[in-house]
Amino acid sequence: MNPRLRGLVLDQTSGLPVKYHKSVKDPAMWDRTQITLAFITELTDCMEVNLEYMMRGEDTGGITSAEKSVDNNEVLLYFAFKF
Numbered sequence: 001m002n003p004r005l006r007g008l009v010l011d012q013t014s015g016l017p018v019k020y021h022k023s024v025k026d027p028a029m030w031d032r033t034q035i036t037l038a039f040i041t042e043l044t045d046c047m048e049v050n051l052e053y054m055m056r057g058e059d060t061g062g063i064t065s066a067e068k069s070v071d072n073n074e075v076l077l078y079f080a081f082k083f
Contacts, residue, residue: 008038
């Protein structure tokens with residue numbers, strides 16, 4: 001076995017055409033950005049570990065600063081078994 005470490009960086013943006021107005025009550029209308037940092041390494045021939053950190057920014061169209069943007073960052077760690 002030759003262990004290796006792989007890394008990924010993903011940048012995703014979703015936005016709606018200007019004719020749609022953002023509404024705090026309708027999350028489907030929010031503008032979103034997401035950057036994902038991922039690291040994958042093999043522990044054995046049949047097992048690998050994945051670590052992902054997702055940084056998200058959401059513009060809700062709200063009035064107050066608490067409503068205008070939502071920080072929803074996530075960390076994901078999982079083990080994948082191959083057999």
